[in-house]
Amino acid sequence: MSKPLRYLLAVLLPPVGVFLTYGLSISLLISIVLTLLGWLPGSMYAVWALVKHDENVGETT
Structure with missing residues (x-):
């Protein structure tokens, strides 16, 4: 997935952006x-x- 789209999702839907980067992890839980x-x-x-x-x-x- 492209960086700009991940950053846009991180701003609009934070858990989705983190999930697409880290998967199921402590970062997602945070x-x-x-x-x-x-x-x-x-x-x-x-x-x-x-x-x-x-x-x-x-x-x-």
């Missing part, structure tokens, strides 16, 4: 909990998680 507490914390976490994932993927290649 994203769901933060989104239930409010859309903004969920979106902020999702974007942060995607940025960190992209940084880590860039380091290994």
Whole structure:
């Protein structure tokens, strides 16, 4: 899936963006909990998680 689409989903539907990047993981659980507490914390976490994932993927290649 393309990066811009993942980031768009991370902003609009945070758990979906995190799921498409990490699959079933603790990051998904954190994203769901933060989104239930409010859309903004969920979106902020999702974007942060995607940025960190992209940084880590860039380091290994």
